[in-house]
Amino acid sequence: ELKVEQNPLFLSMQEGKNYTIYCNYSTTSDRLYWYRQDPGKSLESLFVLLSNGAVKQEGRLMASLDTKARLSTLHITAAVHDLSATYFCAVDGGATNKLIFGTGTLLAVQP
Amino acid sequence: DTEVTQTPKHLVMGMTNKKSLKCEQHMGHRAMYWYKQKAKKPPELMFVYSYEKLSINESVPSRFSPECPNSSLLNLHLHALQPEDSALYLCASLSDANTIYFGEGSWLTVV
Numbered sequence: 001e002l003k004v005e006q007n008p009l010f011l012s013m014q015e016g017k018n019y020t021i022y023c024n025y026s027t028t029s030d031r032l033y034w035y036r037q038d039p040g041k042s043l044e045s046l047f048v049l050l051s052n053g054a055v056k057q058e059g060r061l062m063a064s065l066d067t068k069a070r071l072s073t074l075h076i077t078a079a080v081h082d083l084s085a086t087y088f089c090a091v092d093g094g095a096t097n098k099l100i101f102g103t104g105t106l107l108a109v110q111p
Numbered sequence: 112d113t114e115v116t117q118t119p120k121h122l123v124m125g126m127t128n129k130k131s132l133k134c135e136q137h138m139g140h141r142a143m144y145w146y147k148q149k150a151k152k153p154p155e156l157m158f159v160y161s162y163e164k165l166s167i168n169e170s171v172p173s174r175f176s177p178e179c180p181n182s183s184l185l186n187l188h189l190h191a192l193q194p195e196d197s198a199l200y201l202c203a204s205l206s207d208a209n210t211i212y213f214g215e216g217s218w219l220t221v222v
Binding site for chain 1: 142144152153154156157161166167201203208209210211212213214215216
């Protein structure tokens with residue numbers, strides 16, 4: 001059974017600092033997604049990582065995928081308040097298109 | 112156009128009512144999903160339709176009944192729900208480029 005774990009669950013950061021969110025999963029997968037969710041809103045797609053070693057960057061966020069270690073990271077550079085949200089990783093379980101979400105990381109960026 | 116449209120945005124229903132949630136996308140996507148999300152929790156997979164056929168049912172109670180009339184539409188029929196079924200219901204679709212787009216969600220309250 002596919003399990004997806006994230007850590008930390010809660011992250012309080014100061015503006016301007018860097019930090020990394022980790023996403024571990026339990027079975028082989030070649031598709032990993034990162035989403036952002038603001039309170040009371042739906043999910044916004046941030047990144048789709050489709051192969052081992054994939055790295056994608058958008059603004060202050062950079063995501064990477066290591067399929068051998070079954071690990072993805074979301075790195076935040078020089079955090080700003082606007083990045084405050086909950087971040088989820090989600091892993092596709094394969095041919096069945098079964099997408100399972102991680103536990104989520106609530107990011108609070110303090111001025 | 113990457114839009115997934117869900118209606119209604121808000122629904123209040125009694126425990127004896129029958130109602131439906133609707134989801135529509137016109138991107139020719141090959142899979143569509145229903146998720147349930149409770150407050151401060153990750154989205155929980157309910158159903159997956161692949162090429163209009165039900166491919167995954169995550170042991171969802173029969174009071175939830177999915178339907179996929181065609182490649183653009185996905186319904187979730189609701190009957191005899193319980194107050195604990197109150198949640199945000201999210202629809203998503205999977206593109207050929209392996210991006211998964213989410214709708215804005217339907218907020219369901221069972222009274």
